[in-house]
Structures are given as C-alpha cells and as structure tokens.
Amino acid sequence: MDNPLQGVRLRPVKRLWPYAATIGGVVAFAAAAVVLFWPAATDVWPSVAGAFEAKLHRFVVGPAGQLMALTIFVIILELFVLNWEQTTAFRVFVRRSKSAMTDLGFALITFSSFKWLVDYVFSLGIAFAAVKLSDALATRIGWMRWELPANGVLEVVGAFAVYYLMVTFVGYWQHRLMHWRWFWQLHRFHHSATDFNVLTGFRANPGEMISNLIPTLSPLIFLKVPDAGLFAVFVFVNLTVGQLQHTELPWSFGWIGRWIVTSPRVHQIHHSIDEEHRDKNFSNCPLWDQLFGTWYGGPNRPSAYGIPDPAHIERPATQWLIDIWIFYRDLAIALASLPRLILARIGRAQSASPAIEPSASKVDSSRSVRLWPYAAAIGVLALCLAMFVAFQREAASDLWSQALGFVEAKWRRGLFVPGVMAFLGTMLLLVLELFFLSWKKTTVFIVFVRRKVSAIVDLCATIFFFSTFKPVVEYVFTLGIGFAIVKLTDAASARYDWVRWELPSEGVLAVIAGFAVYYLFSSFFGYWQHRLMHWRWFWQLHRFHHAATEFNVFTTFRVNPAEAITVIPSVLPFFFLKVPSTGLFAIFIVTNQVLASLQHSSLPWTLGWLGRWVVTAPTNHQVHHSIDPEHRDKNFSSCPLWDHMFGTWYGGPNRPSAYGIPDPAHVERPLTQWLIDVWIFYRDIARSMAGAVRSVLARITRRQPASPGVLDTPASIPAE
Numbered sequence: 001m002d003n004p005l006q007g008v009r010l011r012p013v014k015r016l017w018p019y020a021a022t023i024g025g026v027v028a029f030a031a032a033a034v035v036l037f038w039p040a041a042t043d044v045w046p047s048v049a050g051a052f053e054a055k056l057h058r059f060v061v062g063p064a065g066q067l068m069a070l071t072i073f074v075i076i077l078e079l080f081v082l083n084w085e086q087t088t089a090f091r092v093f094v095r096r097s098k099s100a101m102t103d104l105g106f107a108l109i110t111f112s113s114f115k116w117l118v119d120y121v122f123s124l125g126i127a128f129a130a131v132k133l134s135d136a137l138a139t140r141i142g143w144m145r146w147e148l149p150a151n152g153v154l155e156v157v158g159a160f161a162v163y164y165l166m167v168t169f170v171g172y173w174q175h176r177l178m179h180w181r182w183f184w185q186l187h188r189f190h191h192s193a194t195d196f197n198v199l200t201g202f203r204a205n206p207g208e209m210i211s212n213l214i215p216t217l218s219p220l221i222f223l224k225v226p227d228a229g230l231f232a233v234f235v236f237v238n239l240t241v242g243q244l245q246h247t248e249l250p251w252s253f254g255w256i257g258r259w260i261v262t263s264p265r266v267h268q269i270h271h272s273i274d275e276e277h278r279d280k281n282f283s284n285c286p287l288w289d290q291l292f293g294t295w296y297g298g299p300n301r302p303s304a305y306g307i308p309d310p311a312h313i314e315r316p317a318t319q320w321l322i323d324i325w326i327f328y329r330d331l332a333i334a335l336a337s338l339p340r341l342i343l344a345r346i347g348r349a350q351s352a353s354p355a356i357e358p359s360a361s362k363v364d365s366s367r368s369v370r371l372w373p374y375a376a377a378i379g380v381l382a383l384c385l386a387m388f389v390a391f392q393r394e395a396a397s398d399l400w401s402q403a404l405g406f407v408e409a410k411w412r413r414g415l416f417v418p419g420v421m422a423f424l425g426t427m428l429l430l431v432l433e434l435f436f437l438s439w440k441k442t443t444v445f446i447v448f449v450r451r452k453v454s455a456i457v458d459l460c461a462t463i464f465f466f467s468t469f470k471p472v473v474e475y476v477f478t479l480g481i482g483f484a485i486v487k488l489t490d491a492a493s494a495r496y497d498w499v500r501w502e503l504p505s506e507g508v509l510a511v512i513a514g515f516a517v518y519y520l521f522s523s524f525f526g527y528w529q530h531r532l533m534h535w536r537w538f539w540q541l542h543r544f545h546h547a548a549t550e551f552n553v554f555t556t557f558r559v560n561p562a563e564a565i566t567v568i569p570s571v572l573p574f575f576f577l578k579v580p581s582t583g584l585f586a587i588f589i590v591t592n593q594v595l596a597s598l599q600h601s602s603l604p605w606t607l608g609w610l611g612r613w614v615v616t617a618p619t620n621h622q623v624h625h626s627i628d629p630e631h632r633d634k635n636f637s638s639c640p641l642w643d644h645m646f647g648t649w650y651g652g653p654n655r656p657s658a659y660g661i662p663d664p665a666h667v668e669r670p671l672t673q674w675l676i677d678v679w680i681f682y683r684d685i686a687r688s689m690a691g692a693v694r695s696v697l698a699r700i701t702r703r704q705p706a707s708p709g710v711l712d713t714p715a716s717i718p719a720e
Contacts, residue, residue, distance in 0.1 A: 066236060068111050074198050074243050086248045088197035093671055095195070099306075101456045102316040103199035108460060110202045112467035122206035122324055147224045163234050166223060168285035172292070174211055175282040183211070185327045189320040192312035196271055196305045201246040207324040241284050258297060259287055272302030317448055423466055425594035429553050433601060441602045443552035454547070454660075457670045458554035465557040474564040477678060482564035502578040514579070518588055521577055523639035527646070529566055530636040538566065540681045544674040547666035551625055551659040556593075556600040562678045595638060600625075612651065613641055619655075626656030 078087040085095075092100045109115055148159035178187035189205040244251075245267035257263035262284050270281040280296035281289055289295035306312075312319045433442040440450075447455045464470060475483050503514035533542035544560045579585040599621035611617030616638050624635040634650035635643055643649035660666075666673045 067239060070236075070240060070243055071107070071198055074247060078198070078247060078249065081250075082248055088199060088247070091195045091197050092199060094669070096453065096669075096671070097195050098316060098451065099193050099313070100195040100197060100199070101460075103193060103195070103197060103203045105317070105456070105460055105463060106204065107199045107202040108463040108467060112463055118206050119209045123209040124328075126210045160234055160237070163223060164238075165285065165287075167238065168283050169288055172283035172285075172288040176294075178208060178211060179279055179282070182330070183327075185323050185330075186210075188307055188309070189312065189316070189323055191271060192307050192309065192316060192319070193271070194304070194306040194313060196246065196248060196268065198243060198247055200271075201242055205320050205323060207327060238284070245284075257286065259290065260285060262286055266297075268302055268305075269296050271305045273304045273306050273308065274300070274302060276300065277302060315449070315451070317451065421590040422593040422597075425590065426462075426553060426556075426597050429594070429597050429601060433553070433603065436603055443554060443601070446550045446552045447554060450550075452550055453670065454667070455550040455552065455554070458548060458550065458552060458558050460671075461559065462554045462557040465559075470561075474561045477561040478565040479682075501576065505579075515588060515591070518577060518579065519592075519639065520641075522592065523637050524642055527637035527639075527642040531648075532566055533563065534633055534636070537684075538681075540677050540684075541565075543661055543663070543666065544670070544677060546625060546661050547663065547670055547673075548625070549658070549660040549667060551600065551602060551622065553597050553601050555625075556597045560674050560677065562681065592638070599638070611640070613644070614639065616640055620651075622656055622659075623650050625659045627658045627660050627662065628654070628656060630654065631656060 075088045079089065084090050091097070092104050109118060148162060149155035150159060177183055186205045186207045190200075190203050190208075193200045193203055241261055245262055245264055247264050248268070249264040251257070251263050252265045253261060253263040257266060262281065266281050266286065269277045272278075276298070277296060277300075280294055282294055283289050286295060311322075430443050434444065439445050446452075447459050464473075471483070503517060504510035505514060532538055541560045541563050545555075545558050545563075548555045548558055579588065595615060599616055599618055601618050602622070603618040605611070605617050606619050607615060607617040611620060616635065620635045620640065623631045626632075630652075631650060631654075634648055636648055637643050640649060665676075
C-alpha cells in the first residue's frame with residue numbers, strides 16, 4: 001500500500017529541533033526529579049497548587065486584582081461594540097500616542113504595590129491622615145452612626161440606594177472643588193487626555209488625594225455598612241460605573257442615564273474640549289447635576305477631548321509634576337501673604353491718622369487677594385482640627401500615636417522588602433547619573449523629557465517589575481513551568497538539605513566571603529542562562545530586551561515575561577548553596593539587581609581591573625547592547641571572569657555606534673512585537689514537537705518490509 005507520510009517535508013524538523021530538544025530536556029529533568037526525589041515530588045504538587053491558588057486568590061480578591069479584571073473586561077467589551085480604531089486596545093497598543101501611553105503608565109502605577117507610597121508623598125501625608133481621622137471618628141461616634149439594613153434582597157437594594165446617593169452627593173461636590181480654578185491646577189492633568197479610553201480613569205494626579213478630606217468630614221461618617229463583603233460589593237459597583245464612563249461606548253442608558261447612573265455618553269461630554277461642555281456632568285448620579293444646574297443633555301457631541309494647553313499634550317509626564325509644584329508653591333505664597341493682607345487692611349483703617357505714613361500701609365495685596373481661598377481653606381481646616389483636639393483630646397492623642405506607629409511600621413517593612421530596596425537603589429542611580437553625565441545622556445532626560453517610544457516602554461516595564469501582578473503574568477506566559485521549577489527546587493532543597501553548603505555569616509569577613517562564593521556561583525549559571533537566551537531559538541524571546549534603542553537604567557527591567565521559562569540556571573545555585581539568614585539573602589539579591597541596573601546606564605566607568613575580571617562595568621555592558629556586528633554576542637556575564645574563560649570577552653577600543661537590533665518592527669511597535677514573539681516561540685515549539693512525531697513515524701514506515709505485490713518505497717528510489 002502507499003505510504004501515507006510519503007512526501008512529508010522534514011526541513012522544519014531540522015530547523016526547529018532545538019525546541020523539541022529543549023522541551024525534551026525539561027521533561028527529562030522533571031521525570032528524573034520525580035523518580036529520584038519521589039517523596040519530595042509528591043509534596044511539590046500540592047505546595048505548587050496551594051501556593052499559586054493562594055497568590056491568585058489574594059490578587060483576585062484584592063482591590064488591585066478586581067480593578068484590573070474589571071478593566072480587562074471593559075477593554076474586551078469594547079472590541080464587540082466599537083469600531084477597532086475607537087477601542088482602548090487600538091489607542092494604547094497600536095496607535096500609542098503620548099496621551100495613551102501616559103494613561104497606561106498611571107494604570108500600572110494604580111495596580112502596583114507602591115501606589116499608596118506615591119499618594120502619601122504627593123499629598124504630604126494629608127490623604128493618609130484623612131483616612132486615619134475618618135476611622136478614629138467613626139470608632140469614637142459609633143453610637144451616632146446609622147447601620148444600613150442588610151437582611152434580605154430588598155433591604156440590601158435599599159441600603160445600596162442610600163449609600164449610592166450619599167457617596168455620589170459628596171463626590172459631586174468633591175469633583176466640583178477639583179474644577180475650581182485653584183484646585184484645577186491638580187485636576188487638569190486628568191482632563192488633558194486627548195485619547196479618551198478606559199485607562200484614562202487611572203490618569204489622576206496623586207496630589208488630588210488631598211481632597212480626601214472632604215468625604216472624611218462629610219456625613220458619610222454617619223453611615224455604617226454592616227458587612228465587609230457587602231461594602232466591597234458597593235465599592236465594586238461604583239468602580240464599574242467609573243470604568244464604563246471612560247469609554248467611547250455609545251450607550252446613553254435612557255432615563256436611567258439622565259437621572260440615576262451617568263452613562264458613557266454623558267461623561268464624554270465632561271471631558272470635551274468644547275466651550276459649551278465646560279464644567280458639565282460632574283456626578284456619577286445625574287440627579288445632582290440636574291438639581292445643581294450642571295447637567296448637559298444637548299445634541300452636540302464632543303469635537304475632541306482634552307484641554308487647550310499644549311504643554312500637557314507635548315509633555316504630560318513632566319507637566320503633572322510641574323502642576324503639583326505650582327499648587328504647593330501658591331499655597332505657601334497664600335499662607336505667607338495672609339499676615340501681610342491683615343496688616344494692609346489694618347493700615348488702610350488707620351490711614352486717616354497723621355501719625356502713620358500713608359506709604360507704610362501700601363502693601364501690594366493683589367497676590368494675596370488672588371490666593372485668599374488657599375488661606376481660607378487652611379484656616380477652616382486648622383479650626384476643625386483645633387475643635388477636634390479641644391473637645392476630643394484623648395481621641396486626638398490616640399490618633400496621633402496610632403498614625404506615627406502605623407507610618408513607622410509601614411516604612412520599616414517597606415524599606416526592608418527586596419523590591420523596595422531595589423527600587424531605592426534604582427532611584428539612587430538616577431540621581432548619580434545627574435552628577436556624572438551630561439543632561440541629555442541621563443535616564444531622567446531620556447525617559448521624562450525626550451520620551452521616545454523605546455524609553456516609554458522601558459518605564460512601563462519598570463513599573464510592571466515592581467508591581468504586585470508580575471508573578472501572575474510570568475506564570476501565564478511561561479505556562480506555569482517557571483513557577484513549578486522554582487517550587488520543585490525549593491522542595492528538593494528542603495528535603496535534601498544535607499547536600500547544601502551553608503555560607504558563612506559570622507563576622508564581616510565571613511559575610512564578604514559568603515557573598516563572593518554566591519556571586520561566583522550565580523554569575524556562572526547566569527552566564528550560561530544568558531548565552532542560552534542568545535541562542536537563535538530562544539533569541540525570539542530575549543530580543544525584546546535588546547530592542548531598546550534608548551539605553552538607560554530602566555532598560556534593566558525591559559524583559560519578556562516568557563523568559564522566566566529559562567529559570568533553571570537561576571535557581572540551581574540555591575540547590576547547592578544555603579544562605580543562613582533571610583535578610584542576608586535579600587541583601588545578596590538586591591546587590592545583584594543594583595549591579596544590573598548600574599550596567600544599564602550610560603556612565604563612562606570602566607572600573608579598571610575590577611571591570612575586566614570581577615564586576616562588569618557599564619562600558620562593558622554597553623558593548624553587549626551595541627548594534628555593531630563586531631560587538632555581537634560579547635560580554636554576557638555580570639562577572640567578566642567567565643567571559644574571559646569561555647571566549648566571549650570584548651575589551652577593544654571601539655564604542656557602540658548605536659543601541660538596539662536591526663529590526664524596525666521592534667523599534668516601531670515594541671509592545672505589540674513582544675506578544676508576537678511569545679506567540680511565535682510557542683507556535684514553533686508546537687510545530688517542532690509535531691514535526692518530531694511525524695519524523696519518527698516516517699522513519700518507522702520506511703523500515704517496514706514491503707508486502708508482496710505492493711510498491712512501498714520512497715518516490716526518490718526506483719523500484720526494483
């Protein structure tokens with residue numbers, strides 16, 4: 001009979017065999033681990049499943065996870081309702097205007113673990129104090145609070161209606177305050193978005209958190225939601241309404257959108273650049289706009305979005321910092337002008353007295369008159385706090401002690417978390433560059449002033465690196481392999497602890513020696529991991545990192561999440577070495593991370609013989625990222641010793657002419673291309689495995705003896 005596999009092309013098998021070999025190696029490694037470490041392997045799977053389930057549950061149930069899931073849902077919903085060019089996916093990931101990339105950056109900050117720190121710093125701690133004051137007042141006046149009913153569906157619906165009306169009422173006046181011309185200095189950054197999309201909802205100036213004093217001192221403190229889960233549902237519904245509003249969805253919701261819930265079309269008016277739409281449709285509940293004369297339901301749609309200010313369009317990431325500075329500067333000027341204003345008025349009242357020179361009372365109060373609302377607001381706040389301290393001295397003392405203790409605990413815990421330590425090390429390098437480099441070579445200029453696509457991608461990758469959902473993304477893009485390898489290594493290390501060598505940690509010299517051993521081990525395995533990623537098949541993933549044309553400190557964090565699939569060389573040192581202290585281990589990790597960030601800077605340091613043998617200098621790693629052919633595949637390791645030993649060292653005089661890779665796709669659309677790279681990598685793996693199976697079947701069928709009277713030979717061999 002005829003060979004069913006006759007004519008099968010085997011060239012893809014030869015071209016893609018390394019994928020099959022790699023998968024086979026991983027499978028063989030896992031099988032050997034299961035056979036040799038059977039008790040440990042039986043413990044690994046429950047621990048892997050349990051740990052991942054706990055992480056996923058904490059992330060999904062947490063506010064950041066729910067908000068991200070809701071945002072992704074709305075982005076997908078747009079794909080079914082809107083034209084492609086109106087969707088958030090197109091505007092953020094395809095067109096990639098400055099406005100859309102700014103929205104993406106602030107969305108990542110919102111999902112990250114250090115958003116509270118940003119809000120705390122830029123509101124000068126007032127937002128944090130407002131929350132603590134609200135909690136203290138709610139506890140102190142608990143007998144005055146009305147507990148919303150929660151028995152039965154009708155009572156829950158009624159309770160939510162009361163809660164919704166109160167929250168939207170307070171939110172309406174809070175929003176109107178932010179449009180008042182003095183606080184508009186902060187809020188206009190949100191309205192400067194010219195590409196209106198779902199992520200625009202996250203584009204908020206952190207200084208706006210100062211307005212949290214309004215709901216704190218509002219009637220909301222007299223409401224009490226009896227159940228934490230019910231309160232979470234109320235908040236989630238509010239978030240859903242807010243996310244839908246910042247879309248181009250054509251929904252108006254009929255009479256509901258005119259009186260109860262603000263529809264997307266209504267909030268589009270609020271973000272319009274047209275004069276007739278200015279200061280309209282503030283509230284999430286249109287009832288308050290109808291009552292207070294700020295409702296617009298006319299037929300004219302927005303001609304464009306944003307504000308008539310070119311500074312916010314051309315340099316949005318810089319302008320929001322300038323806005324905060326101007327706001328607090330004017331606040332300080334107002335406070336300083338207040339005594340002069342009082343003296344000026346006293347001087348005018350006494351101007352008829354001949355004992356006083358008229359010129360002495362002439363104080364230019366124009367600045368004071370223009371900024372008096374700042375002083376009035378501070379005065380009202382000071383009066384409220386003074387009354388609170390006078391009538392509730394014990395509560396105020398307890399609140400102050402709690403606030404100090406909480407902040408101290410937060411800072412202590414934050415400073416000694418490896419991620420925060422690495423973040424602080426990175427910030428230190430940014431400052432260091434300002435002293436040793438010309439302005440146009442610094443990361444600050446490249447990322448925040450020049451703002452090319454490559455630099456913005458580096459910034460987004462950095463925010464993602466320090467965010468809470470980085471492990472989840474890596475788990476998804478490695479199909480769980482990276483996470484399973486780490487857990488297997490941990491379990492095997494714990495069960496066969498007698499194999500591991502505990503590094504010395506008693507005394508300074510012992511710690512230095514221990515770090516030297518750890519550094520040599522980790523850099524050796526890291527060298528081969530890095531060479532693996534430059535191997536032409538795994539290069540499909542790693543080239544996203546090398547596609548950076550704007551070389552800066554943030555390029556360190558520009559890593560394809562799917563690269564975590566090669567985590568085996570990274571975890572192997574920990575199977576043989578044991579760091580006795582968790583704090584010491586964190587210091588080792590952070591030191592490695594800071595060295596990596598230092599290498600990705602434009603600093604002109606060579607570090608002498610240290611840079612040639614011990615620690616890769618910035619100038620050496622710049623060669624590694626060079627686009628020039630003579631620098632290709634050179635200087636892999638963080639310890640140049642291994643490059644010298646294995647023939648990949650380059651110490652020549654020629655400096656890089658440019659950075660990046662000769663691929664315009666990664667330069668023009670980097671965010672899209674890294675997704676394409678991941679898809680191609682796994683697609684080729686699947687093809688290579690299928691090709692290997694077909695190749696084996698083809699070889700088996702060739703070796704079968706021919707049946708009598710049946711021609712069963714390849715077409716290329718003439719029949720006998």
